Amino acid sequence: MTKIQDGGAKPSPDLSKPEQSPGRKFLVVLLLGFLLTIPLFATWLLVYDRQSQSETAQQSIVSGWGGEQVFSGPKLVLPYIASVEEMVEQDGKKITRTNRVRREFYLAPQTVKLESALKTEIKERAIYEVVVYDSNLKGDAEFKLPDDFELNGIAMEDIDFASAELRFGLSDARGLAGDNVVTIDGQPLTLKPGKGLGETGNSGFFAWVDATKLIEGEMTTEFSIRFKGNESVTIAPHAGQTEWTVKSEWPHPSFTGSFLPEVEQTKVSADGFEAKYIINNLALGTALVSTEGGQQIYPEAGRYDRNNNGVAASATVSLIQPVDLYGQVDRAAKYGFLIIGFTFVAFLLFDLLAGIRISSAQYILIGAALVLFFVLLLAFAEIIGFALAFIAASAATIGLITAYSASVLSSWRRASVVGALLAGLYGAIYILLSLEAYSLLIGSLLIFVALAGVMFVTRRLDWSSSLSRSKA
Numbered sequence: 020m021t022k023i024q025d026g027g028a029k030p031s032p033d034l035s036k037p038e039q040s041p042g043r044k045f046l047v048v049l050l051l052g053f054l055l056t057i058p059l060f061a062t063w064l065l066v067y068d069r070q071s072q073s074e075t076a077q078q079s080i081v082s083g084w085g086g087e088q089v090f091s092g093p094k095l096v097l098p099y100i101a102s103v104e105e106m107v108e109q110d111g112k113k114i115t116r117t118n119r120v121r122r123e124f125y126l127a128p129q130t131v132k133l134e135s136a137l138k139t140e141i142k143e144r145a146i147y148e149v150v151v152y153d154s155n156l157k158g159d160a161e162f163k164l165p166d167d168f169e170l171n172g173i174a175m176e177d178i179d180f181a182s183a184e185l186r187f188g189l190s191d192a193r194g195l196a197g198d199n200v201v202t203i204d205g206q207p208l209t210l211k212p213g214k215g216l217g218e219t220g221n222s223g224f225f226a227w228v229d230a231t232k233l234i235e236g237e238m239t240t241e242f243s244i245r246f247k248g249n250e251s252v253t254i255a256p257h258a259g260q261t262e263w264t265v266k267s268e269w270p271h272p273s274f275t276g277s278f279l280p281e282v283e284q285t286k287v288s289a290d291g292f293e294a295k296y297i298i299n300n301l302a303l304g305t306a307l308v309s310t311e312g313g314q315q316i317y318p319e320a321g322r323y324d325r326n327n328n329g330v331a332a333s334a335t336v337s338l339i340q341p342v343d344l345y346g347q348v349d350r351a352a353k354y355g356f357l358i359i360g361f362t363f364v365a366f367l368l369f370d371l372l373a374g375i376r377i378s379s380a381q382y383i384l385i386g387a388a389l390v391l392f393f394v395l396l397l398a399f400a401e402i403i404g405f406a407l408a409f410i411a412a413s414a415a416t417i418g419l420i421t422a423y424s425a426s427v428l429s430s431w432r433r434a435s436v437v438g439a440l441l442a443g444l445y446g447a448i449y450i451l452l453s454l455e456a457y458s459l460l461i462g463s464l465l466i467f468v469a470l471a472g473v474m475f476v477t478r479r480l481d482w483s484s485s486l487s488r489s490k491a
Contacts, residue, residue: 085194
């Protein structure tokens with residue numbers, strides 16, 4: 020007879036809880052990281068929007084002062100009578116008729132010497148500011164008919180030398196200020212508005228001149244012109260040889276355009292700068308005599324060599340701000356993927372190796388704090404400058420995530436590891452922004468070291484097996 024024994028101990032239930040594999044957990048965290056690119060992209064749009072508002076505000080500040088000025092001239096404009104043949108029909112027959120029409124040709128000087136003194140100041144409105152200048156331009160030019168003038172097909176007897184015009188071009192004539200003086204062979208001229216030059220969109224001023232002296236010799240003009248502008252000044256040279264000396268107390272110039280100043284005659288220091296350009300007609304590739312007023316230059320065109328694209332060659336001096344606020348914030352935001360990636364990897368390692376469960380919602384909250392850093396950086400930078408803003412925004416973000424990690428990771432010691440990681444990341448980002456030439460190299464090395472570290476730590480981890488966490 021079989022005995023039934025009772026009172027034996029019942030088997031204890033399995034307290035372990037199977038979870039998703041490390042590989043699947045990694046894919047979930049990777050997906051969450053990609054989802055955070057949406058608010059990160061919205062942050063980039065915010066930077067562009069604020070930059071656009073800044074540019075609009077800057078234009079409002081300098082409205083009525085003068086824009087990015089382009090100066091051209093002087094040139095002599097001489098009217099002449101040209102014979103033009105046309106085919107007409109008369110009595111059923113086509114005949115050629117010769118008409119005498121009045122036209123103009125432009126004579127560029129043999130030499131031009133210009134001296135510009137730029138007096139700068141910063142105009143502000145609320146959080147926006149822009150560099151403006153007051154330019155005192157002095158110069159002289161020497162005019163002479165070229166020895167091969169007759170090859171242009173214009174007869175001397177057809178030229179009305181007594182009705183010539185001396186024209187100057189200035190892209191924004193609203194900036195003209197003060198008593199502007201122009202003389203020919205020592206005789207002052209009466210200046211009139213309008214009739215500028217093609218390089219400046221026909222904006223500028225002119226004076227009537229009796230150029231009869233050109234038949235036998237030379238004419239010399241001297242001028243002193245004061246005009247206001249902002250951010251940059253450009254000249255469009257057109258002479259046998261142009262010499263332009265420009266100086267200012269502004270310590271941050273940028274020399275751009277089709278021509279650069281002479282290296283040995285350019286000085287830049289904390290007290291200002293002085294530069295000298297020497298441009299000859301062979302480099303310009305244009306004749307001294309032409310029937311056109313010149314190709315147009317837009318304010319931004321002086322920053323590039325557009326001579327081969329139908330826009331006049333130019334030399335530009337820009338008065339730049341040493342810190343491009345929005346450019347730096349934009350570059351910092353582009354490293355957002357790096358910061359989010361490094362931080363998520365750290366929490367994932369705690370999740371996989373230390374047995375600490377971290378939910379998807381906690382990853383999202385941490386990622387949101389990391390994205391918010393760039394919004395704080397932009398907001399603070401507009402008020403206190405980029406460097407202080409970076410310190411304030413990074414300190415706030417590190418403090419918030421470290422305090423939150425102490426609860427998520429159930430340990431202040433583990434949280435301090437996360438805080439130290441973030442401090443190192445933000446420090447590396449700031450260095451990358453400062454060392455623009457080496458940013459790609461340093462960033463690549465950081466990613467390589469991080470990947471090598473993760474591969475070493477997880478080298479024995481079975482990515483396909485399920486994790487089991489003991490209940491506390």
